[in-house]
Amino acid sequence: MTNILTGVGASTGSAHGTARLIHGPDEFTNFQSGDVLVCRTTDPAWTPLFGMASAVVTETGGMLSHAAIVAREFGIPAVLGVRGALDLLADGEPLAVDGAQGTVTRVETQ
Template identity: 55%
Template structure:
């Protein structure tokens, strides 16, 4: 589901916990869900992909506030996407596309 418009491409960074690893500038943050503790990670993220949520989910609201493309409701995103894979996130259409595949 598209929840924050725009298109961005970058290497996927899959996190299961907020402090698991750093998000570098241009990374695509991939997580199950987020809460307010995740907000600092949005600063460097080029885009956000979340497994659960809707238009009013924390990640969706913060993505819009930061002007970052965001797609939610991608079942098994944290297992389908791997760290380093180039992902194009289209928060207008609600799509996530792996480059080269």
């Protein structure tokens, strides 16, 4: 299992939080303040989650995608285009997200 995933650093900054895998709007209630939003893509319906997220990780998207623009507006790190993120990351695992470097790192727990 790889500990570091890479993508496009679309909004700078770094954050730590719990991975919360969200597949669609019906799972929005599973999201808690400080979680790292991990999803395939976002659209305007997802915007309320950005106000609660410590960071955003998507499987698709780039610098001009909805997730990138909204993450920059909210001042939270975003790493986009992380292929297979929903399959490679586990819901509830601790992550460190670096939006400048475009990395998502699994944080080892003691």
